[in-house]
């Protein structure tokens with residue numbers, strides 16, 4: 001016989017002001033199977049929980065319904081209370097009469113009626129609950145970090161320093177990401193390379209970190225604590241174990257005029273190259289598409305130059321390896337938007353219209369001009385520079401809807417750097433508004449205006465065109481309500497931060513969600529910002545949303561903390577809310593196999609006594625199943641059921657309404 | 658030699674050579690214009706096959722008889738294009754292996770029979786391409802148009818009248834090749850999702866479940882419709898569901914054997930709004 005305890009919480013006034021809790025208690029007291037029913041101001045408080053526990057013990061309750069808030073808030077609290085009183089924690093249900101009732105209604109009588117129905121239907125459900133036990137799975141205490149920008153480096157270092165192994169996979173020949181391209185960084189103007197390279201070196205030298213550059217993650221299978229990752233190590237044609245990084249080969253390579261990706265096309269590189277001087281590892285790679293030997297079958301000058309035998313190997317092939325890890329941190333960063341969508345700004349047409357990232361290279365001491373800000377067209381010092389903010393951001397028609405968050409700050413930085421390098425230079429910044437929230441940020445933009453003479457013009461630019469060797473920037477000053485024209489020598493576009501071009505495809509490959517743009521989805525924007533909806537896969541940095549270095553690093557450390565929390569245990573307890581197939585009725589149509597978003601369903605052979613396969617049926621891997629229920633709704637023969645939400649339970653719940 | 662004689666002798670030689678263990682075709686029925694299925698296991702039995710313009714049933718349902726194909730041996734079967742279409746769906750849903758089916762194909766046009774070329778499932782790829790353009794019989798088309806012209810209230814009334822006749826005999830289910838589940842949802846009684854009694858509500862529940870379970874899977878063979886003892890025009894529902902699926906997902910059931918079931922698959926461009 002069911003003996004159910006019903007506990008109606010007032011949540012202070014949150015519930016009691018809109019639901020007549022006395023009435024609710026009276027109605028439920030008479031419901032068949034309800035043994036005790038009472039109300040209290042805050043059941044989640046210590047005395048509240050004590051009441052529940054005492055009732056379980058005194059009345060030998062077989063099930064508990066707490067009519068209170070969302071299970072997202074206090075399910076764990078009350079499950080624990082049940083367990084402490086000796087009741088299986090899965091014999092608890094939370095009737096949500098706050099979010100789904102008192103907060104959303106304004107008629108007390110109707111709200112009370114609804115609260116009664118919600119609670120009653122959960123009493124009917126809990127009568128049919130089964131005792132469940134958490135599923136235990138072993139944890140491989142090694143982490144995979146995908147992406148070697150500052151986010152990935154920081155996460156890897158934090159995990160490794162806590163004593164756990166890390167595999168850091170970067171698809172470019174060097175780690176470092178965008179931060180290695182920056183000149184000086186807001187809000188403190190410290191040299192980007194100077195603060196980044198020590199971290200890069202620390203990562204590659206760390207005994208717990210294996211850095212795999214020029215590598216990509218091909219496939220992820222498995223589940224939290226137990227992932228198997230297939231990594232492709234792309235053929236570099238240089239044996240990085242043998243190479244000393246002397247660079248002789250680079251000097252001799254006849255292909256010297258290849259626009260350098262790292263320099264954003266402002267400098268050149270050879271076909272065998274390291275992307276930049278402080279690259280980690282500082283070992284070259286051959287660009288197969290540009291190499292004379294790969295094109296014409298003749299050259300190999302680099303190989304002849306190299307002092308070390310078999311170091312350069314033109315027959316090298318891609319290799320694959322499988323790595324077992326327990327957690328994955330995704331830190332694949334961003335790209336800047338292709339500015340050619342703004343034909344009117346003349347990017348690509350006029351050499352002196354450049355992106356912010358190109359400006360970083362011009363301002364960088366290690367850049368193509370050794371830190372001098374010179375016009376790409378003629379190498380002259382620009383007298384007047386115009387910066388155009390939101391060149392892509394906050395523009396639903398052509399660019400992206402969102403704010404890229406960093407451009408106000410880096411444009412102020414650019415104006416400052418320009419002023420520091422050309423004392424008589426004139427800078428004009430077209431802006432929509434200045435967004436400078438953050439520690440030291442507003443002070444920073446004020447400094448650009450007050451100390452470094454940056455001229456801010458509020459308004460949009462409609463057109464950039466060339467006239468008499470000048471770039472004429474035509475726009476409006478919306479504060480004065482007047483059209484303006486500035487004759488500039490150089491124009492810098494604050495281009496939008498966008499997801500990596502392959503972000504959506506990548507997300508599908510590893511099984512995480514993404515938003516309309518391709519930024520990866522966090523499990524909860526506020527409360528679980530570095531977790532994804534897939535247990536065991538975490539996020540940090542600009543792959544989640546546009547952000548600057550301070551935010552990136554903070555998130556990276558947060559994701560490391562999550563990984564370390566997971567690794568603090570040898571066994572992992574998982575919610576037993578998983579699906580199971582009834583083999584005798586499964587028709588083997590594989591609809592569920594295709595429908596399962598977590599690839600948790602396999603095909604299983606059913607054999608007779610002689611070992612002959614008589615049919616194939618679906619079979620759920622409880623370690624992978626996330627309990628989403630998609631398969632249950634798909635199955636026509638009704639052969640799948642979800643523990644904790646069985647059809648019997650749901651049916652009873654619905655019929656009680 | 659007429660098509661009947663041609664297929665009789667072809668079936669006989671398939672059987673006597675041992676290439677197939679069984680040929681499913683038509684035999685004489687209880688009246689002059691009725692045909693009933695005939696299962697021939699020997700060359701002699703194959704001589705009793707009848708093939709004429711009355712052979713309109715979709716025999717593919719019989720292929721799914723429990724245990725029939727589990728020995729891996731082949732079975733021959735007389736099929737019209739809609740039957741071939743249902744074979745494609747069954748293969749796509751892993752209920753049949755293509756190499757176990759030998760097709761004796763035929764088409765009926767204006768009362769005339771023509772033999773379809775090819776014997777193995779793969780031979781009919783050409784036919785499959787044409788399947789999309791197969792027109793519905795004019796009578797069905799007219800009924801559809803009549804229904805579409807109704808207001809929602811009238812249409813609901815129409816179906817309410819129709820479903821009130823249903824006696825829950827499940828003949829439609831038994832006749833349909835796509836209703837292959839060993840246990841149908843209506844036979845689940847723990848919990849009893851679909852009401853067993855044949856009052857209007859229970860009948861509605863059943864017919865709506867049937868319609869949804871066949872969305873994107875119906876071969877439009879009309880077997881259900883013909884099986885219904887109380888003449889509920891089930892094809893009209895199927896045709897409407899077929900149209901919905903075609904318009905929403907550009908999906909046409911039975912076009913190929915490696916089609917992914919429309920309601921279980923997704924395309925790369927679908928927004929993944931279901932992951933919160």
Ligand SMILES: Cc1cc2nc3c(=O)[nH]c(=O)nc-3n(C[C@H](O)[C@H](O)[C@H](O)COP(=O)(O)OP(=O)(O)OC[C@H]3O[C@@H](n4cnc5c(N)ncnc54)[C@H](O)[C@@H]3O)c2cc1C
Nearest residue numbers: 147149150151171177178185186332333334541542548549
């Ligand atoms: C012009 C400009 C100026 C800026 N100035 C400043 C500043 O002054 N101060 C500041 O705080 N911030 C600044 N930023 C922002 C800063 O660059 C970012 O906050 C930071 O780089 C984000 O780091 P990340 O590691 O998330 O991404 P990234 O730096 O983009 O690194 C991602 C890494 O992942 C790798 N990767 C991508 N996909 C894969 C894959 N599938 N497999 C393996 N590896 C992969 C990439 O190759 C890359 O190395 C600026 C940005 C721009 C564009």
Ligand code: SF4
Nearest residue numbers: 586587589590592635
């Ligand atoms: S959907 Fe149902 S019948 Fe089909 S394979 Fe899955 S469990 Fe079996």
Ligand code: SF4
Nearest residue numbers: 596625626628629631
């Ligand atoms: S409940 Fe969801 S995750 Fe689990 S097997 Fe079914 S579809 Fe897959």
Ligand code: SF4
Nearest residue numbers: 833875876878879881
């Ligand atoms: S629902 Fe009717 S028309 Fe469609 S395949 Fe089944 S029997 Fe044929």
Ligand code: SF4
Nearest residue numbers: 823824826827829885
């Ligand atoms: S065949 Fe007709 S009467 Fe029988 S269950 Fe189907 S719709 Fe109802």
